[in-house]
Every structure is written in C-alpha cells, then in structure tokens.
Amino acid sequence: xxxxxxxxxxxxxxxxxxxxxxxxxxxxxxxxxxxxxxxxxxxxxxxxxxxxxxxxxxxxxxxxxxxxxxxxxxxxxxxxxxxxxxxxxxxxxxxxxxxxxxxxxxxxxxxxxxxxxxxxxxxxxxxxxxxxxxxxxxxxxxxxxxxxxxxxxxxxxxxxxxxxxxxxxxxxxxxxxxxxxxxxxxxxxxxxxxxxxxxxxxxxxxxxxxxxxxxxxxxxxxxxxxxxxxxxxxxxxxxxxxxxxxxxxxxxxxxxxxxxxxxxxxxxxxxxxxxxxxxxxxxxxxxxxxxxxxxxxxxxxxxxxxxxxxxxxxxxxxxxxxxxxxxxxxxxxxxxxxxxxxxxxxxxxxxxxxxxxxxxxxxxxxxxxxxxxxxxxxxxxxxxxxxxxxxxxx
Amino acid sequence: xxxxxxxxxxxxxxxxxxxxxxxxxxxxxxxxxxxxxxxxxxxxxxxxxxxxxxxxxxxxxxxxxxxxxxxxxxxxxxxxxxxxxxxxxxxxxxxxxxxxxxxxxxxxxxxxxxxxxxxxxxxxxxxxxxxxxxxxxxxxxxxxxxxxxxxxxxxxxxxxxxxxxxxxxxxxxxxxxxxxxxxxxxxxxxxxxxxxxxxxxxxxxxxxxxxxxxxxxxxxxxxxxxxxxxxxxxxxxxxxxxxxxxxxxxxxxxxxxxxxxxxxxxxxxxxxxxxxxxxxxxxxxxxxxxxxxxxxxxxxxxxxxxxxxxxxxxxxxxxxxxxxxxxxxxxxxxxxxxxxxxxxxxxxxxxxxxxxxxxxxxxxxxxxxxxxxxxxxxxxxxxxxxxxxxxxxx
Numbered sequence: 001x002x003x004x005x006x007x008x009x010x011x012x013x014x015x016x017x018x019x020x021x022x023x024x025x026x027x028x029x030x031x032x033x034x035x036x037x038x039x040x041x042x043x044x045x046x047x048x049x050x051x052x053x054x055x056x057x058x059x060x061x062x063x064x065x066x067x068x069x070x071x072x073x074x075x076x077x078x079x080x081x082x083x084x085x086x087x088x089x090x091x092x093x094x095x096x097x098x099x100x101x102x103x104x105x106x107x108x109x110x111x112x113x114x115x116x117x118x119x120x121x122x123x124x125x126x127x128x129x130x131x132x133x134x135x136x137x138x139x140x141x142x143x144x145x146x147x148x149x150x151x152x153x154x155x156x157x158x159x160x161x162x163x164x165x166x167x168x169x170x171x172x173x174x175x176x177x178x179x180x181x182x183x184x185x186x187x188x189x190x191x192x193x194x195x196x197x198x199x200x201x202x203x204x205x206x207x208x209x210x211x212x213x214x215x216x217x218x219x220x221x222x223x224x225x226x227x228x229x230x231x232x233x234x235x236x237x238x239x240x241x242x243x244x245x246x247x248x249x250x251x252x253x254x255x256x257x258x259x260x261x262x263x264x265x266x267x268x269x270x271x272x273x274x275x276x277x278x279x280x281x282x283x284x285x286x287x288x289x290x291x292x293x294x295x296x297x298x299x300x301x302x303x304x305x306x307x308x309x310x311x312x313x314x315x316x317x318x319x320x321x322x323x324x325x326x327x328x329x330x331x332x333x334x335x336x337x338x339x340x341x342x343x344x345x346x347x348x349x350x351x352x353x354x355x356x357x358x359x360x361x362x363x364x365x366x367x368x369x370x371x372x373x374x375x376x377x378x379x380x381x382x383x384x385x386x387x388x389x390x391x392x393x394x
Numbered sequence: 395x396x397x398x399x400x401x402x403x404x405x406x407x408x409x410x411x412x413x414x415x416x417x418x419x420x421x422x423x424x425x426x427x428x429x430x431x432x433x434x435x436x437x438x439x440x441x442x443x444x445x446x447x448x449x450x451x452x453x454x455x456x457x458x459x460x461x462x463x464x465x466x467x468x469x470x471x472x473x474x475x476x477x478x479x480x481x482x483x484x485x486x487x488x489x490x491x492x493x494x495x496x497x498x499x500x501x502x503x504x505x506x507x508x509x510x511x512x513x514x515x516x517x518x519x520x521x522x523x524x525x526x527x528x529x530x531x532x533x534x535x536x537x538x539x540x541x542x543x544x545x546x547x548x549x550x551x552x553x554x555x556x557x558x559x560x561x562x563x564x565x566x567x568x569x570x571x572x573x574x575x576x577x578x579x580x581x582x583x584x585x586x587x588x589x590x591x592x593x594x595x596x597x598x599x600x601x602x603x604x605x606x607x608x609x610x611x612x613x614x615x616x617x618x619x620x621x622x623x624x625x626x627x628x629x630x631x632x633x634x635x636x637x638x639x640x641x642x643x644x645x646x647x648x649x650x651x652x653x654x655x656x657x658x659x660x661x662x663x664x665x666x667x668x669x670x671x672x673x674x675x676x677x678x679x680x681x682x683x684x685x686x687x688x689x690x691x692x693x694x695x696x697x698x699x700x701x702x703x704x705x706x707x708x709x710x711x712x713x714x715x716x717x718x719x720x721x722x723x724x725x726x727x728x729x730x731x732x733x734x735x736x737x738x739x740x741x742x743x744x745x746x747x748x749x750x751x752x753x754x755x756x757x758x759x760x761x762x763x764x765x766x767x768x769x770x771x772x773x774x775x776x777x778x779x780x781x782x783x784x785x786x787x788x
Contacts, residue, residue, distance in 0.1 A: 042713070043709060043713045045709055045712030045713075046720075074705065074708075075705055075708050075737050076737055076738060077735060077736065077737030078737075080737065109703075110705020110708065111705035111732070111738040112705075113738070220705075220708070220709050297775070298783055301779070301782075301783035302784065304780065305783070307784065307785055311503060311504020311506075314468075315437060315439055315468075315504060315614050317439065318438040318440075319438070319439075324438055326439050338505070339505065343469050343474065344471070344505040344506065344507070381780060383777045383780050383781070385780075386777050386779075387777070389691070389696065389699070390698045391699040391701055
C-alpha cells in the first residue's frame, strides 16, 4: 500500500529533530535511474526545494527523492537554495549518481532556515535503513498537521503484464487547487517515456489534486512528482495509445484516491462536500464557480453546522466573476431541488437538512447556459481549523 | 450622532416580527424630495430591493427609505420583486410622493420570502413614530448579527454655513470589498446636485467601505445610499470646485468611520489589521495583493492567535495573481522588518509578537516595483465566526 509497492524502489525515514517529535526525513530511492516528471505550485513565492526539484527534473530523469517535514525552506533566500542543493548532493554522493538525479521537497513553517546539521544526520540515518518495506515509514515522515498517512496502490495490466502505481502524500492545510497543491509522490514500475509520463501526471493531477480545497491558500511548496522505474515486465510506453491511456487512467485513479484522503484529513474537517457546476458555457467558468463556492467561508461554516443555507451558495456563485444569468440557475442539495431560476422553490426543509448529513454533501449547480462542467471537493470550516491555525508556530 | 442629525430628516423604527425579536423595520423620511445617489453590490445575484432601489435612483432623487432586517429578500424571484415594490408603494402612498422616490433595502437570510403582512404592519407602525430624534432607533432596526449600532456625524462649513453629514450602517458578515459591501445610509443637509453627489459617494466608498473585508463574501444586498436634503443654509453645490471637494472629503471621513465600525464589529472579531501594499506597479495590483492577504484564512487565523506567522503573508502575496518579483519584497509587522528580498531577516521574535498585539495590527508589504499603493482593513478568523455562521438560520 505504498510507494515501495512497485518494483524497483526502496524507502526509509528518520527522526532528526526538525519537528519537535516524530519522523521528519523521508528517502525514496530507485534501483536505477527512472524517467520522472513533476508539477509544482503556481505560487510566485516558490520554496527553495521547488526551485531545485524543478531544475533537476528538466531532463525528465531522477534516481531518488529526499523530503523533510517541519520546515518549508521557503522565504529563505540564497541560504535556503544552498541548503536544498546540499540535501540533493548528500544523497547523490551516497548513491553515486549526479545531484541532478536527486529531487528534494520540504513542508512546514515558512521563513525559517533548515537546521542543516540535523538534516545531514537525518539523511545519513535514513540511508542506512533503505528497504523495500520502507514506504510506510516514509509516508509518515512527510506529515505535518495531517492526522494520518495517505497512501494508495493501483494495479493495472499492460501488454499482459502487471504494473503498479504507488502513491504517498501529505497535506491538510494551505490546500487550494492551482496545479499541485501539496506534496504527492507517485512511483510506478511501468516504463514510461519522460514526456508521456509528464503528460499523464498533468492529466491525473488536473482531475484530482487540482480539484480539492481546504482553505483556499495555495502553498509555496506544492509538488507532485512521479518516478517510473521500468522494473516491471510490461512493455515500455514509448508513444501515445492504448497503454498510455490505461496508465494515465490508473494514475488518475491513484491521484483521486490521494486527493480524497487529503480533503478528508483537512485541518479540523468534520464534513466533506462535492461542488459540481453543470451547464456552463466553458470549463473555466464552471471551475471558477465551483472553487468560489467551495472556498466561501460562509458556505464552509454552514457545511460544518449541517445548515442547508443554500442562499450562501447562490451569493458565492454571484461573486465568482463569471457572467451568469441568475434567472437560469438551478440549485440542488443532494437530491433536493432548492432553487429554480435563481429563486427559492417550495422544497422540504427536513429533506434539505438530511442532504447536509450525506457523505459527501453534494452541492449541484445548473447554469443552463452550455454543456461544460466542473467540480471540486471541499470541506467545512470548523472551530478545529481555527484552533490548529491560530497558534501553528507557537 | 445619527442620520437625523442633518436638517430635514425624520426617522423611526418598529418591531414587526421578521426577526424573532427586536426592531426590524426602519424608515428614513425627508421633509422634501432630496437629490440622492447609491452604489450597489457587484454580486450577480442581486436581491430584489437592490434591483428596485437602483431603478428608483435613476433620476437622482429620493424622498424616503424603508429598510427591513431579518430577511434579505434575495433569490426570491418575481414575488420578491413585487414585495420590494409594494414596500416602496406603501410608504409613497402615506407620504404622498411617487413610489419611484422611495428606496428600499433588506438584510438577513437569503432565499426566504418576506412575511408581507408583518412588513405592512411594521411600516404603518413606524410611520406613526417618525421623529427628528428617530435616527438611533432606525440604526438599531437595520442590524442582524451586529453587536452594536454603527452611526456617525461629520460637520463641515460650506460658504460660511454649517452642514452636517449623518450616517448609519449595518454589517458584520458577508463583508468583502466590491463596491458597497453592506447597508450604509448617509444623509446631509447640504444641497448637492445629483451627479456631484454620486461622484462624492463613489469616491468616499472607494476609500472606505470598499476597503474592508470580514470574510471575503460579497453580499447579494449591499447598498450605500445618500440623501441630500438641502435644508441647511449653505449654498448649493452645483459644480465641481472647493465646496464639492470639501463635501467629498467630509463624506469620505464619515464613510471611513463607518467602515472602521463595521470591521471592528465583524462576526467573532477579536483583532483588526491594516494590510498596506506599497511600491506596486499599479493600484489594481496593490489592491489585489492587499485583499488576498487580508482574506487568507491562514493569515486571519494567525492574526487571531497573535502569531507573527509572516510566511503566510508571503504565501498569500505569491498567489494573488499579480506579477511580482519576490526577490524585491520587503515585509513589516508593525515596525518590525521581518523579511527582506523575499527572505527571512534576523529580527527579534519578541518584538514581532508585540506587533501582533497592536490595534490595528499593521502588515506592510513593499514590492519595490513602482509607486502605487493600496490598503485594506481586515479582522481575524475566530472560533466566534465559525460558531455564528455554522447555524445562522437554525
């Protein structure tokens, strides 16, 4: 059930004291150099590890990955960049590969320098434990405010041979959908040409990790990375076609599962909702409306209270910056049709209340203007979220 | 201290049972027809009273205003429009003026029809109490989740004569800066030509009510309206010039005071902050960054916790959708310079903590790219906000 489920990967973790307690360094190492791809935060404030990992992925190859939790190494200037590079160099030296084949990711507090002495010791200690069964430990080491590890494995058959995709991720705050919105690491023992691998990753992320929002805050450190070892017996995917489609679909399934795990483990979450917008003129508009509704503080607090306060959904829709004729809007909570032509219908309030207790709560908006659709998963805004984030650094 | 402070206005309130308890109908009536102007919500979901008031203001004239709290009369379709029109017609009939000279505003739950029998009784009852001292009662009658009435009076001299501007407002949730963001009513006994009045109102709102955000949710019912009775002895303002400037400045002062009162009485607010962006290439970019920072759930929870977690400010800045070179960004909390060139400086953490206890907390961002600036007032996101909004309708 982890990133070491596909053939050709080992992983390990160590606790080096970046976090007050628990594992905080994760290593993922392939037996041989993999094809690799990544997508990264669109935030203009990019953490040092994002800059370095993006650089190293330019050639579409990677051998290993080092991740730390507890410090984002963001807003750390030239020193932060040097620290991120040193992390890759340390691991590369031990593996005997070029530093450009090592990727790096960090998560935690912004604006604090990495305690590099601890990081060096942590990498050394983890290296000694690299194991085919190390995926679980690695998945725990990358967490911050998460309450549980997030992992999944998807199997598919290519050319009659079994192939696996493993995934692990962290993320429960600063989650908003703009490209990758968290740390998510995928492995596969399929052999996939680098450009096709990137294409599959982008498609998968676009229909999963980019469609979740906990708090509308896009992180400085978001990264989703995949390494393909080619260690399975399946034929290599070297061109578009049926195998590539199957692989992309399986990767999409893994990414959707990971996205679901993240939104369910969002900070302080007590309830999850799917906001679906249909009948839009274009997908951009549908997505923008879905996101605006999903990120409205008023919609999210009502969700937490189980209050079918659908007027807030209409109000959020109206301020989404999309040209919409409100008199054509229909709104459903679960299967309860609450508003027609932009105005209240004669609906059963008790049924609407029950719709707010479903898992997930389904908020469906019909615009009646075209055939494009969009969706997003979101969660409630609870006292728990406020408590976690009022004193995050304290 | 109220909208009846300027000469030529009477007001009254009544409790007709739209809210479970307390005053919920307010009337403001001028002795004679006034010049009048208004700005309204930019939300595409516009409440019925917004549609009607905008229509009635087209000629730049108004005699009276009727407001109800407890029901927004939004998402109520044709029936809602008819209800809003009836409210203006009822009052117009009693005053002997055309319905087009009566404005209407509503605030409260969206998607519920007005209980018109109660509204009719409430208007009749308030009419019987119209008084030169009725401003206070009217200011209380327009509140919803507000914890206190919001009023102010500004005096100025025009042509050697004293002129007053009175104001009352409601608003503590669904507050976000896009044109008027709440209900705010201004009166003046200055005589001001309608077009110049509108200009002054727009300028005043742009530097006050449009620069506050409680939760980033723009309401369906926002309206800011001014009535100028001309009942003072001051010469009429019929063209741009010194008198118009003085009037606009005084109106701006009244609007800023009202804006401050609203953000301080925001739902669950325990702390207020001013986010200022300087050195921007243009004012739009500065405003957009200030708003993104001010509305970030993570910045707002840190504000509540008194945690100088400035990395969240940089992260919000980076996702604001404005082209910014992060390596030129300086960040200050109060007088503490915490980040230079987009990266952490060697600052005193105890001083930064003290800066988070100031009132208001001052968050200042220097972009170093130009000379444009923008600002916004915001407040913390607290458990109180969550509690108020989880069960608003229940």
